[in-house]
Amino acid sequence: MSEIAIIKQGAEAKLYKGVWNGNECLVKERFVKNYRLPELDKTLTKSRIKAEQKTIKRCEDQGIKVPKLFHVDFNERKVYMEYFLKAITAKEYIFRLEKSSDNNALDLLCSKIGSIVGKFHVNNIIHGDLTTSNMLINFNDDGYDVIFIDFGLSSYSAGHEDKGVDLYVLERSLISTHSSLPELFEKMLISYKETNTLSTETIKRFEEVRARGRKRTMVG
Amino acid sequence: MVITLGFEGSANKIGVGIIRDGKVLANVRKTYVTPPGFGFLPKETAEHHREKILGILKEALEVSKVEIKDIDVICYTKGPGMAPPLLTVAIAARTIAQVWNKPILGVNHCIGHIEMGRLITKAKNPTVLYVSGGNTQVIAYSNRKYRIFGETIDIAVGNCLDRFARIIKISNDPSPGYNIEQLAKKGTKYYPLPYSVKGMDISFSGILSEIEKKALPHKANKNRKKKVEDEELPSHEDLCFSLQETIFAMLVEITERAMAHCGSHEVLIVGGVGCNERLQEMMGIMCKERNAKLFATDERFCIDNGIMIAHAGWEMFTTGTRMKWDEATITQRYRTDDVEVTWDVASDE
């Protein structure tokens, strides 16, 4: 294994281009965060690498497209995974479609995203950080696949509250990031309901989480 | 040259500020301090403000050396906040404006914090962490609004700190958060607490109930046969230390997540909790590790004050915002992203 240039710094990790068994790969290093206590940093990093490992495996078992995981190194805080070299984030893709006002393409994207989130939830996978920075658009001959990444905050839960919060996080990030396209979330919910056969209760809880926020007093 | 006067009183501080084109002329404030173990209640807080407001106004006018005839507009906090104190201050502002024959302008409290922070620090287009007794938001500007990227899903960080201060009955003077900070400086042992971030959102209620159990095990478990000896209990210093380290790490983490998501290289901390030096230190280290810049202010401008209302009002007034008398009301819930930004906020693509 070897690492070459740093590609970018994400929300928690530094990403490098590397080589694993002769193949190009992506190395995600959850570097030491000196702002937090060493003991807290250690526990968090370990639990996040574990979460990423477990959830990627679970997604593969359910036939949900995710980056292949090649190797995990807890000491070096590194995960070696499949690198989608030509992919762009859903965030960039939406900005692009927004500029060209391509509504059909937006509808298709929302349908793809909603259906994958539904598949997560029906399988009790909570992503934990559903933003358009954590979805890759990987173009191919027939169009593209949406590939979800960044499972550090993911968990396994059958609870509707957890799933409801997951949807709330998604909605909030869409409203703030893509403010001139207020309909994205509703569009995603259409296909979400198709793949998540238990969506009624989850959506009820999601609405409760949202209502709690609106009712909260804001003193000071 | 535009001179604005601002009244703030949405929580337990009452303040009057006077500003002239970004130059602070007066910033006078008084805090309603309650005894240890007690929070501030709406009615008593309103009474406090009613009693103090004219004295503070007089002092602000004296300090500023401004003549009443030179003031262009009277600004006040329209919301969010507690209804009775908001109302008290709004009525005073309306009366003063009528008597002096000046226009009136209601200002969003959160926008006041952000604009004041930008004025003092000269941050251009930062990711804003707004942390106070009632609010916990990660905010960034785009497309004519301050957008909320992350937020607490239950209680605010300041509320969590204030309630813990009441649990262990420490002084509210000058503020519970300040006293927790001083105790935390002497803490050394870290007690793990629940750590709860959800993407850019955050939750504190689980932490509060867990730390309450640690501080008052008798209360949490009434059936307990063996009484816990006092020396077995975690010290207040260690609990304050553990609480701060946990919740500040969470706040820094969601701020960093928003920065990565938005591609931002500046952070501005505003709101009362924002003057905590440990929070500023942690945020500073995070920024350094990603080549970003941290901007923060001290208690004069971080903690609720009249000048922030005067300044945000100035931004609004000078870009043409006017308010009719029948719009000069209050609202307890008034979100940061409800406000249309009419003034310039750095690069708007």
Ligand SMILES: Nc1ncnc2c1ncn2[C@@H]1O[C@H](COP(=O)(O)OP(=O)(O)O)[C@@H](O)[C@H]1O
């Ligand atoms: N497997 C991958 N292939 C291509 N790009 C990736 C891959 N994984 C991550 N990225 C890029 O790196 C960024 C950060 O990675 P991510 O796993 O989300 O880490 P973080 O937790 O730091 O946000 C992503 O937003 C994406 O642009």
Ligand SMILES: [Mg+2]
């Ligand atoms: Mg990410």
